[in-house]
Amino acid sequence: MAANLNPCISLPISLSKNDFQDLIQKVKDWTIMHGGGMRSKTQFSNDSLTVVPFTLLPSVFPRSEFKKAVAIQPALNELTHRVSNDHEFLYSCLEKTIEVDEFTRNLFKLYETMRNEGFTQRLSLGILRSDIMQEKESSDDRIKQVEMNTIASGFGWLGVVSGDIHRFVFQQLGLLDKLSVLPENNALQGLSSAIVKAWELFNEKDSVILVIIENQSMNICDQRFHQFEIARQRPEVKVIVKTLTQMSNEAKLSDSKGLLVQGKKVAVVYYRAGYSPDHYFGEAEWSARLMIERSTAIKCPNIQYHLAGTKKVQQALATPGTLERFVKDPKKAAEIRKVFTGLYALDLDENGDKAVKMALDAPDRFVLKPQREGGGNNLYGEDIRKKLMSCMENKERSAWILMDKINPPVQQNYLIRPNQDFEKNSTLCEVVSEMGIFGTILCDGDEILINEQVGHMMRTKLTSCNEGGVHAGDGVLDSPFLI
Numbered sequence: 001m002a003a004n005l006n007p008c009i010s011l012p013i014s015l016s017k018n019d020f021q022d023l024i025q026k027v028k029d030w031t032i033m034h035g036g037g038m039r040s041k042t043q044f045s046n047d048s049l050t051v052v053p054f055t056l057l058p059s060v061f062p063r064s065e066f067k068k069a070v071a072i073q074p075a076l077n078e079l080t081h082r083v084s085n086d087h088e089f090l091y092s093c094l095e096k097t098i099e100v101d102e103f104t105r106n107l108f109k110l111y112e113t114m115r116n117e118g119f120t121q122r123l124s125l126g127i128l129r130s131d132i133m134q135e136k137e138s139s140d141d142r143i144k145q146v147e148m149n150t151i152a153s154g155f156g157w158l159g160v161v162s163g164d165i166h167r168f169v170f171q172q173l174g175l176l177d178k179l180s181v182l183p184e185n186n187a188l189q190g191l192s193s194a195i196v197k198a199w200e201l202f203n204e205k206d207s208v209i210l211v212i213i214e215n216q217s218m219n220i221c222d223q224r225f226h227q228f229e230i231a232r233q234r235p236e237v238k239v240i241v242k243t244l245t246q247m248s249n250e251a252k253l254s255d256s257k258g259l260l261v262q263g264k265k266v267a268v269v270y271y272r273a274g275y276s277p278d279h280y281f282g283e284a285e286w287s288a289r290l291m292i293e294r295s296t297a298i299k300c301p302n303i304q305y306h307l308a309g310t311k312k313v314q315q316a317l318a319t320p321g322t323l324e325r326f327v328k329d330p331k332k333a334a335e336i337r338k339v340f341t342g343l344y345a346l347d348l349d350e351n352g353d354k355a356v357k358m359a360l361d362a363p364d365r366f367v368l369k370p371q372r373e374g375g376g377n378n379l380y381g382e383d384i385r386k387k388l389m390s391c392m393e394n395k396e397r398s399a400w401i402l403m404d405k406i407n408p409p410v411q412q413n414y415l416i417r418p419n420q421d422f423e424k425n426s427t428l429c430e431v432v433s434e435m436g437i438f439g440t441i442l443c444d445g446d447e448i449l450i451n452e453q454v455g456h457m458m459r460t461k462l463t464s465c466n467e468g469g470v471h472a473g474d475g476v477l478d479s480p481f482l483i
């Protein structure tokens with residue numbers, strides 16, 4: 001194991017077994033008592049929470065790269081907005097993919113239906129999260145974008161609580177001088193206030209905010225804290241929570257296309273579900289999605305934003321000259337381009353063949369991605385080879401994109417997980433981190449009313465692990481220690 005790869009503290013931590021055990025238990029209790037919880041997958045109950053998994057210590061992140069990531073977010077927000085409003089571009093990005101990928105096709109159909117019928121709401125609200133990793137090999141321009149999320153961008157609360165966990169750990173360890181190294185994080189407040197602002201612009205006193213959730217929400221604290229923060233900011237606004245299935249049974253459109261649920265008109269629809277085929281059990285959920293889209297409610301996101309967040313669009317933006325079409329300021333475009341890493345289309349043409357050959361020659365250098373969200377869908381290493389061999393001459397290839405694998409610097413940390421014995425909690429592990437930067441953008445047609453960076457979240461996983469989903473059980477919450 002490499003020596004002390006986490007300079008925020010000397011490792012291994014110098015506490016007796018008893019003191020270390022006490023510390024871990026105390027921090028777990030602190031965490032769950034301050035909203036760092038989730039539903040347990042193994043013992044699901046609507047009445048209980050289990051502690052979120054987290055790193056005992058923050059992970060080191062270069063301050064200058066963090067600043068860069070934060071500074072670039074408004075430009076990424078605006079880029080996403082411009083892309084979402086460019087039908088020709090969205091179609092050219094997705095036309096081959098929708099031939100072979102049913103889920104993306106269904107989303108695109110919904111979009112086409114709206115284009116034909118006419119959009120009903122000029123106001124759009126984006127709650128975005130740009131995920132980045134550091135590339136350890138490059139000395140400059142270290143941060144590289146993993147992806148841009150435009151729907152259900154989560155951890156606006158858990159990202160905040162992660163920093164607070166680490167503040168508590170530092171306080172317990174007597175490291176008071178290091179508290180200032182943990183950056184402020186107001187993500188929850190910023191994200192919620194964008195939703196409240198959209199509600200205000202809808203300008204109907206009795207209207208409500210609707211949150212669309214999955215049938216079983218594991219990430220309950222993160223979701224609930226958004227709802228509670230909206231209530232804190234605007235006590236008079238009612239927040240209603242429904243699944244798409246419930247919407248299909250309970251909601252309807254008024255003659256003037258108002259979205260009515262529980263006898264109230266909806267001003268803003270905030271999706272925390274709807275990004276995965278698993279959230280659509282059949283026609284009912286798709287009709288509910290279409291009904292919402294047809295309504296006058298402000299959708300976060302609307303269908304164009306959802307499509308603008310596909311990996312295919314991300315890949316197309318990376319092709320020479322494309323990003324520059326949307327970002328007229330050359331300086332801004334250059335800043336954005338620096339965070340892109342190699343992205344390759346896999347269409348049945350010469351470029352696609354080249355990319356396939358490159359991947360077959362060195363699969364460990366790449367990640368193969370379908371048009372899916374929520375983690376656990378990508379392929380790595382030998383699985384890339386198998387997949388590409390199976391659809392070599394087949395247009396199914398167009399459902400995927402290929403991406404250079406980013407290799408973040410390795411650090412050491414303790415990964416604290418629920419129901420895990422002391423032995424494992426106190427084992428120093430080699431880990432890598434991924435940072436998410438939150439942005440909000442509220443527009444009236446082409447006019448940008450609000451465009452902000454509002455906070456961050458960080459997840460960390462074992463180096464041996466390909467994906468880092470916290471709810472999938474791979475990743476754990478973390479926060480940056482800026483140096």
Ligand code: ADP
Pocket residue numbers: 131146147367369372373374375376377378403404405406407434466467468469
């Ligand atoms: P999703 O929308 O499902 O979250 P991502 O593109 O974020 O899809 O991929 C899921 C995870 O896979 C990421 O959180 C990261 O851990 C890993 N990953 C994705 N792309 C890369 C990459 N280019 N290099 C290294 N790891 C990656």
Ligand code: MG
Pocket residue numbers: 147148149372373374375
């Ligand atoms: Mg995603």
Ligand code: MG
Pocket residue numbers: 131147374375
């Ligand atoms: Mg992701």
